[in-house]
Amino acid sequence: MVRKMGVYVVLAFVLYGLFFYWYIFYFSESKLPFEYAGTKADPTTFLNGRELMLSEEYSKIRNLLFFLSTPFEWLFYFLILLFGFSKAFKRWAEKSTKYRLLQIAIYLIWLSFFAFLATFPLNYISYSLSKTYHISTQTFASWMKDELIDFWINYGTWLIIVPVLYWLMKKSQKRWWLYGWLLSVPFTLFMMFLQPVVIDPLYNDFYPLKNKELETKILTLADKAEIPAKHVFEVNMADKTNALNAYVTGIGSNARIVLWDTTLNKLSDNQILFIMAHEMCHYVEKHIYFGIGGYLLLSLLGLYLTYRLMNWVVVRWGKELRIADVSDIRSLPLFFIVLSMLLFASSPLTNLASRYEETRADRYAIEMTKNPEAAITSFQELTRSGLSQVNPPLLVKIFRYTHPSMLDRISKLEEYEIKHQNKE
Template structure:
């Protein structure tokens, strides 16, 4: 089985990699449609030739890195199962679930860290990222610690529920997920986000008043605007509204504040306020909960089938054996990937609605177009990405679509 796994993994991955190269390098056309050439959505009208080439080159490398490394996590989990390492990790952890989760999480983190580092080097080489290695490592260690802690809690609860009810554990797990995700949305702005960056109140009182006037007119309960110090990490531009209840925050990246005119900043903030007005935060929560319900049920159905067929080869006694955790994580990752295009489509629709709201509130399509142009320039954004990339990765409409909408 191990030799077959290695042989078929090599054959399938090589075929997949060749297909990715063919699709991105040969078959994909990075140009915009002929009927919009010369318009504000045509990069040749607002970017120099050298800038266009650099952005397209960066986009191609970035898409290649994503697609070529996409199956790596699946191969790691499958390899752990096929080679019996899931069982070996369990013994090394002295059959203690928290220690087992820590070993498993640490192993995957170490094996995938080079991929993250390649992404960092790519962003640095094209002047999108400016993050020092020390800050990059610090952020990754914080993420690893938080992810591992949450995985330990989730695993303890999950395996406890499996022991309590072999037939209903998936439903009980989902019911517990509802308050957990709601609570996480509430605490994220004040407890999680500050672990990565510093947040200060916007020092430009006039601009803050303008943004808060927009927020007040839209019913957003905010009394200040925050600025986050993203310039120590990136040259890209962004802003967001997150949190619920009295922890709701309106946040501007300092890169956005420094790079855009006031009217362009107001459009960006009107877009973010639009998410609140249209209840996108709550709708997103409901969407995650609905997807989790389906995912947990599928997990409940698939686990016994796979273990019946491969349990002896994987040296896993049953669903309640903690050595089954790599299989659970593998299935969760695959199911998440399968659901990703749906999630991205829903997100793109929400972002389009927020754009429309901002255009209606500000009445300034020129500011919108100017903001989009600067976001493309500073973030080296792919204006018209390949269709597959759009459906897999883009939670926003493409920049081509957003600018075209503003022109209309």
């Protein structure tokens, strides 16, 4: 039975991978609808032939890696359970110390280490791909440093969560999901407060914008939007990537607007002002707080479904998976599988909400700056620097895109430009 389960799950993963390979490389069409041909959203008007070819190649491989990576983690954790590695990790932990908290820490380091090894090849392929297509400028040593920082941050976070979670499971088999969620609320807010000042600086150096003339323009724009901003931060990303980005991070007094130095190096002041106005909308319309609220509601539902599904799996296949009880630490890989599956399943909904907010931010920015040419050319440069698909396949857009496609964004800006030209 155990061998059959392993064969069936591996076969399912292979068939899943073949489906997405066929869908991305052969079935899906990324060509523009004919009505957009020759418009400013048409990549042939701002990308040369080589850039068009590279963007198609790069996007297809990246999309395939995306659809393979998360289910590969499910497969890994499932095999960890099926072949008794989870049981072995627990046994090694119990032999090492008699203290329960240390046992959990040791179990978790074994599980995290094997997960790191299992997912390393796909992560390296992704890094190597971005180097090959000149998106990444990062050395292997720098990339490896970031990977290890990720590892220890994830390990430290789970070292806080897992002991509390499994203590709650033992104390309340029917309500642990609710108590766990209640504790997650302040923890989530605390982590978001720390993100800009503790976690982000582990990866890069942040400092106030060096270009004071540009900073004055941005702060004038912020004052127009009634945002009490005193600084705009830039971050050194040129040593890692050629891509462009800007974002809002943190909450409360730690909230920041951040510009990558690559954005500063490649875009004009007017283009940057449009991007800054876009980011300011997220602050003005409190998108960060709506995002937190939505995340907490989904996490409540997610933890409840995790509780129900874990109980169902343990009752039905507990013997085969070597899990005697949900509250046994050996069930942790099952917890990760169920939680990850629910996150993946909910991504179309969360991405849809995010795309709606990003559309509003684009509209806000163009109304504030009233410079459609700068807005359109900034998106064209973002497309070029990241070798992005202007019109991604439907499933890619649904599962991957937190922002509208460049086709949607540029075409709306061009409509605005034409509309206001006619009024003049």
